[in-house]
Amino acid sequence: MGKKHNSNRKNGTVQNSKIQNTKVQNVKVQDAKVQDANLHNDNVKSIVITVLAVLLLLVNIFTLVSVSSLKREVAGLHKASEQESLISTENTSGVNGEDKTEPSKQNASESVSSATQGSNADTSTQQTGEAVKKPGEGKTVYLTFDDGPSNNTRIVLDILDKYNVKATFFVVAALDDSYEDIYKEIVDRGHTIAIHSYCHDYNVVYSDLDSFAADVQSMRDYIYNLTGYTSNIYRFPGGSSSTLGNMDRSDCIRYLNAQGIVYFDWNVSSGDASFSFVPPSQIEANIFNDLGTYDESVVLMHDSSSKTSTMVALESVIKRMLDEGYTLKALDVNVKPVQQILSTNY
């Protein structure tokens, strides 16, 4: 009984130890599992890290590529804007095709060479300076004075003489004999005398064709009698497109065409007749606002005793025109006429 007990106890112990062994084994298995799990986790981690590293590398490469292409684009824009500014300088200053292309090519090659060879900066600037043209180079200005003669006509003539410049006077009949010498003086001093109107009264000049023709012919004869010169150049009082008076201008134009008289309007106005007084600085600004637009500018000014600010502006205007490279001339019948209504349509 006691042995049995003992053996039972022993058996119990053996069983216990077996159980413990099993537990140990279980623990080992669990450990192994934990190790496996750890290993698995480590693998996942390393894969994630690798993937992240690859992604980071790709992002870096992409950024590098983007930055370098951006740099190339910016450099391209700079180059383009440099070339554009060079071209636009040429466009504003150049006149005929040949003059435009030559300096433009020269400047483009200069900009490339100055970018690659910094040491040539001085020479390149000097060459670019030489290539830049004045705004009026190759362009002609026809100064025209309407409504004279007046107390100011001789002042105008003296200023024109001072700068050796010729102009055109669209004259009216004198109010009294004291002005009569001035017509011939205009011609003798080398300027063009042209027909404006005998009476300059819109209601008379534009009342009907007979009246219009009589006004033109009277003034043509008047000029001839005082100067010995037959003028074939005319300016409509108020301009060819004005609607002053009763007449349709098409009849007037047909009449002038039949007489071989060329009429000139203007494409640049000094604005000196806009108000009773226009400041000289405003007159100059009005002229230079439009002057660069045309190869041939016909500038409207007035020769009238009340237009003192025109006389004050004149010298400064002429000096500036000459400084900017414009050529100043008097009109003649061979100059392409500036017309608000084209005579060729009638």
Ligand SMILES: [Zn+2]
């Ligand atoms: Zn007038």
